[in-house]
Amino acid sequence: MIKYKSAEEIELMRESAQLVSKTLGMLAPLLVPGAIPLELDKKAEEFIRDHGGIPGFLGMYDFPNTLCMSPNAQVVHGIPGKTPLQEGDIMSVDCGVLMNGFYGDHAYTFPIGDVDADTARLLEDTKASLYAGIREVKAGNRVGDIGAAIQEYTESRGYGVVRELVGHGLGKQMHEEPQVPNYGKRGRGKKIQEGLVIAIEPMINLGTQRIKQLPDGWTILTADGKNSAHFEHDVAVVNGQPEILSTFQYIYDALGMEPAEYEKL
Ligand code: MG
Ligand code: MG
Numbered sequence: 001m002i003k004y005k006s007a008e009e010i011e012l013m014r015e016s017a018q019l020v021s022k023t024l025g026m027l028a029p030l031l032v033p034g035a036i037p038l039e040l041d042k043k044a045e046e047f048i049r050d051h052g053g054i055p056g057f058l059g060m061y062d063f064p065n066t067l068c069m070s071p072n073a074q075v076v077h078g079i080p081g082k083t084p085l086q087e088g089d090i091m092s093v094d095c096g097v098l099m100n101g102f103y104g105d106h107a108y109t110f111p112i113g114d115v116d117a118d119t120a121r122l123l124e125d126t127k128a129s130l131y132a133g134i135r136e137v138k139a140g141n142r143v144g145d146i147g148a149a150i151q152e153y154t155e156s157r158g159y160g161v162v163r164e165l166v167g168h169g170l171g172k173q174m175h176e177e178p179q180v181p182n183y184g185k186r187g188r189g190k191k192i193q194e195g196l197v198i199a200i201e202p203m204i205n206l207g208t209q210r211i212k213q214l215p216d217g218w219t220i221l222t223a224d225g226k227n228s229a230h231f232e233h234d235v236a237v238v239n240g241q242p243e244i245l246s247t248f249q250y251i252y253d254a255l256g257m258e259p260a261e262y263e264k265l
Contacts, residue, residue, distance in 0.1 A: 004193065031110045033112055056105065071085070072089055074228065089113075090110065103174045105234060107230050109231060122204065124260075125153070134242050143178050145187070151183040162228070168198065206226040
């Protein structure tokens with residue numbers, strides 16, 4: 001059953017989402033060659049607790065860390081380790097927070113120094129596909145419209161869309177109904193209505209859509225070893241229109257970047 005949120009609940013959820021956003025902004029300038037993922041994970045945990053939140057992933061389904069850190073061919077659910085980041089890597093950082101009784105959950109894939117042209121294009125196109133999906137989050141549309149928009153945007157550019165992992169409803173639970181796939185057919189799936197809050201999170205591969213899992217039981221990686229990108233926002237339906245509760249602005253401020261044109265809804 002989908003749990004639709006009141007205006008008051010959406011305001012509380014915005015605070016949870018924004019704490020994730022601030023955490024990603026705090027990490028952004030630290031994601032450089034030589035950085036140790038496990039140390040960044042500890043910093044993130046401290047930052048979240050200092051700001052009145054609880055790490056949302058830590059201990060959930062027995063996940064051992066605050067952040068999912070998934071470099072290069074890892075798609076999602078990577079466990080922060082001690083291998084230093086290298087120039088040319090990419091790193092998906094996914095973070096969850098529990099605050100005010102509600103979860104925030106969002107993610108950004110960072111280039112580490114300079115990355116090759118195909119990978120740079122993958123990052124930009126995956127982020128753009130997230131916004132193509134967000135634009136469909138309108139009262140009267142259906143959940144299938146979101147996935148269809150993401151799939152059309154990315155497959156037309158030659159990428160593989162991961163099928164096995166999907167976005168989700170968000171609220172007092174990290175994973176609520178409905179599931180929000182990154183592929184689909186227009187006009188299919190649950191109707192979108194006022195108070196729906198979902199996490200949309202395209203996972204897009206440079207090569208094949210197929211994935212495999214490491215023996216650690218967590219890490220998902222591409223079957224062909226090519227790079228994969230992941231961007232995630234928390235989105236509410238307010239006055240029938242999409243409202244993004246999370247923001248990349250803290251990342252942009254930290255890195256001296258401007259939002260792209262497509263980010264203006
Ligand atoms: Mg999520
Ligand atoms: Mg996430």
